[in-house]
Amino acid sequence: MAYSSNNHNDDEKNRRLYNPYQDLNIPIQNLYKLPTSPEFLFQEESVAQRRSWGENLTYYTGIGYLSGAVxxxxxxxxxxxxxxxxxDTMKLRVNRVLNGSGHAGRKFGNRAGVIGLLYAGMESGMVAIRDTDDVINSVVAGLGTGAFYRAASGIRSAAVAGVIGGVVVGLGVTGKQALKRYVPI
Incomplete structure (x- = not known):
């Protein structure tokens, strides 16, 4: 298929000029030509304020690992x-502190990262199965994550961890909604 110059001119017309340095009073002309078309292909996609399953997986795993490591x-x-x-000399004390921090940081970070990975997968699965995005998906994903994470320790341990996971996620979602409603940002 041959490339015509008319398509190139139409493409240039549908772009807007953007200068990220305009507020800094730097004498540079517009640097970028951004499209004026909508970012989403379908109107339904623009209404849904939700991450994709891959973004969700990366976000929860990363946040889990980082918070666990800290x-x-x-x-x-x-x-x-x-x-x-x-x-002990100062060198030996510093060595003990660094070794203890590194060892415990890796251990906690890996555990929390796995929990984040399980939660993201279960929440994305719930959204795909139910075809809705609501609080029930999050709470069930928290319940399932806790139960699945502790499943190797026995049924009782898995049930307790599932309840804890569901309650923690439920409190988190409730706190997030209360924060959105009562704290003006």
Whole structure:
């Protein structure tokens, strides 16, 4: 298929000029030509304020790993400080703290990352199965994540973890909705 110059001119007409430095008073002309067409192909896609399943998976896994690593590093720091003995040199104390922080940070981060991965997969699966995006999907995904994460420890442990997961997600969703409603941002 040959490329015609008319299509190129039509494409140029449907673009708007954009200068990201306009507020800084830098004498540069418009740098980018952005399209004026809508970002979404269908109107239904623009109405839904939701991440895709891949973005969801990446987001929850990353947030889980990062928060777990920070909490674990803090716990490892405290354990490393408590483990120091009166005759230790400063070098040895720092080494204990760094080793404790690194070890506990990796351990907690990996666990929380796996929980985030399981939750994202279950929530995306629930949205796909039910074809709606509501609180029920999140709570059931939290319940399933807790139960699946602790399934190897036995039925009782899985049931308790499932209930804890469902309650934590339910409180989180309720808190998020209350924050949106009562805190003007």
């Amino acid at each position: 909490v674990g590093a803090g716990k490892g720091f405290i354990d490393g400080v408590k483990a120091s003995e009166p005759g």
